[in-house]
Amino acid sequence: MSLLRRIFSLLLYVLNTLVWFIPIFLLGLLKLIPIPAWQKACSIVAKECASLWVAGNNLNQNLISPFKLTVTGLEDVKQKDWYLVIANHQSWVDIVIMQRVLHRKIPFLNFFLKKELLYVPVLGLAWWALDFPFMTRTSKSQLRKKPKLKGKDIETTRKACEKFKTMPVSIVNFVEGTRFTPDKHQRQKSPFDNLLKPKAGGIAFVMQAMGEQINKVVNVTIHYPEGIPNFVDFVSGKVNQVDVHIEVMPVSEELIGDYSNDNEFRVRFQSELNRLWNDKDDQLRALHKQK
Numbered sequence: 001m002s003l004l005r006r007i008f009s010l011l012l013y014v015l016n017t018l019v020w021f022i023p024i025f026l027l028g029l030l031k032l033i034p035i036p037a038w039q040k041a042c043s044i045v046a047k048e049c050a051s052l053w054v055a056g057n058n059l060n061q062n063l064i065s066p067f068k069l070t071v072t073g074l075e076d077v078k079q080k081d082w083y084l085v086i087a088n089h090q091s092w093v094d095i096v097i098m099q100r101v102l103h104r105k106i107p108f109l110n111f112f113l114k115k116e117l118l119y120v121p122v123l124g125l126a127w128w129a130l131d132f133p134f135m136t137r138t139s140k141s142q143l144r145k146k147p148k149l150k151g152k153d154i155e156t157t158r159k160a161c162e163k164f165k166t167m168p169v170s171i172v173n174f175v176e177g178t179r180f181t182p183d184k185h186q187r188q189k190s191p192f193d194n195l196l197k198p199k200a201g202g203i204a205f206v207m208q209a210m211g212e213q214i215n216k217v218v219n220v221t222i223h224y225p226e227g228i229p230n231f232v233d234f235v236s237g238k239v240n241q242v243d244v245h246i247e248v249m250p251v252s253e254e255l256i257g258d259y260s261n262d263n264e265f266r267v268r269f270q271s272e273l274n275r276l277w278n279d280k281d282d283q284l285r286a287l288h289k290q291k
Contacts (some may be wrong), residue, residue, distance in 0.1 A: 001236065002236045002237060003236075004066050005065055005235065005236050006232065006236040008064055009060060009061075009064040009065055009235040009236075009237075010235055011252065012056075012060045012064065013057060013060060013088055013235070016053060016056040016057060017053065017122060017126075018122070019053075019056075020049050020050065020052060020053035020126075021054070021122050021123075021125070021126050022086055023045075023046075023049050023131045024046050024049050024050060024053075024126050024130065024188045025125050025126060025129050025210075027042045027043075027045055027046040027049070027129060028046065028125070028126075028128060028129025028130070029129075030042050030044075031043065031129070033184070034094050036094075036166075040167060040273050042167055043131065043166075043167060044167065046129055047107075047108045047130065050108055050119065050126075050130055050140070051104065054099045054100070054103050054108075055103065057096065057099070057212060058099075058100050058103065061096075061100070064235070064237070065234065065236065065237040066233055066237075067237075067239050067240055067241060067242060068240060068241040068242070068243075069097075069100070069101070069244070070241070070242070070243045070244065071101055071244045071245075071246065072244070072246065073245055073246040073247055073248070074101070074102075074105060074246045074247050074248075075217075075248065076248055077105055077106050077216070077218065077248055078106070079104065079106060079107055079168065080107075080168050081106070081107075081168055081202065081215040081216065082107075082164070082168055082169055082170075082171075082210070082213050082214045082215050082217070083104070083106050083107070083115075083169075083170040083214065083215065083216055083217070083218050084170075084171050084173065084203060084206060084207070084214050084216075084217045084251075085098070085106075085109065085170050085171065085172045085173070085217075085218045085220060086111075086172075086173050086174075086175050086203060086218070086219055086247070086262070086276075087172070087174060087175075087219075087220035087221070087222060088098070088110070088174075088175075088176065088180065088195055088221060088222060088280060088284075089174035089176050089178065089179050089180060090179055090180045090222065090224070090228045091179060091224075091228050091229055091230060091231070092179075092230070092231050093224075093229055093230070093231055093233075093234045093239070094174075095111070096231075097222055097242055097244065098172070098220060098222070098232070101220075101244050102170070102218075102240060106170045106218065107167075107168040107170045108130075108170055109170045109172050110130070110131065110132055110164070110170060110171055110172065111127075111132055111172045112132075112134070112135055112160070112171070112172070112173060112202065113127060113132050113133065113134050113135065113206050114132050114134070114135065115134045115135060117134070118134050119275050122142050131163045131164075132159030133156075133157070133161075133163075135156060135160070135283070136156070141216065157202075157205040157206060157208075157209050158205075158208075158209040160207040161206065161210045162264065164210065164213075165210070165213060171206055171210075171214075173199040173202050173206065174278075175200075175202070175203060175273070176195065176197070176199065176201060177196075177197040177199045177202075178196065178198055180194070180195065180228070184196060192277060192278070192281040193281055193284070193285060194281055194284040194285065194288075195209075195277055195280060195281050195284070197277075198273045198274065198276075198277045200266070200269050200270045200273050201259065203273075204257075204259035204266075204269050205257050205259060207251075207256050208256065208257065208258065208259055211251065211255065211256035214251050215251065216248050216249060216251060217248075217249045217250075217251060218246060218247075218248055218249075219246065219247040219248075219249060219276060219280070220244065220245075220246055221244070221245040221246075221247075221280050221283045221284060221286040221287075222242065222243075222244055223242070223243040223244070223284055223288075224239065224241075224242060224243075224257070225239070225241050225242075225243065225287070225288075226239065226240060226241065243287050245283050247289070254268065254272070255269065255272065257269070261288075
């Protein structure tokens, strides 16, 4: 039964993706015509197609691999605002869960992606057409070799965020920078029981570029009571329950500043992020006890 579910579910995911990829990609090409009003209209239609793609994936889950989804804290949000969404990251399933929970509640989710993901078959072009930002992060070793690269990250983020100012958007950042595994947790010597160390740079740059426009921060905590699943487990119907806790927070002026050059602000911002991660770790511990 698990094998049949896996086959049918994967087939539906592929078909649904291919069906909506075609109009999304064509709209991405049409957006190359440099007329602002035309480009905005194409973006609106492309994101509506993407929302219908998410709706198809949600239907697939309900029909083929249903599970109990418990959501708390999702209040006081609407589709006509700008949001920064932060979340813990454990599995590729996180993305599917977030899309399901936040579907039609807030604007379509735009993820900051590594530049290499542009070359993922089909999806890479769809993400490009939907204006997902593809980022090239500058490492500390690269900065030591080429000091002139300093500030390149914020400039890249600023240019990416320019596209988000003309229509409401939800910008998603997995603050840990990578998926949680026990091995990564041990190598990092993370002070948190269930999380990796948060990286402040990504969201600090978004706040620096768009802080005055972002209405609220949506803080998402995802918990898998039966253990962290991979995507094959998910489509095979082996996930019976997922818990999602959401905290919708106002944007404080203290979170907006020059992260690159203001040392005092950088320390304050990292301290605030560590506080949020401590609260998230407490939330995960409480959810673990409810198993």
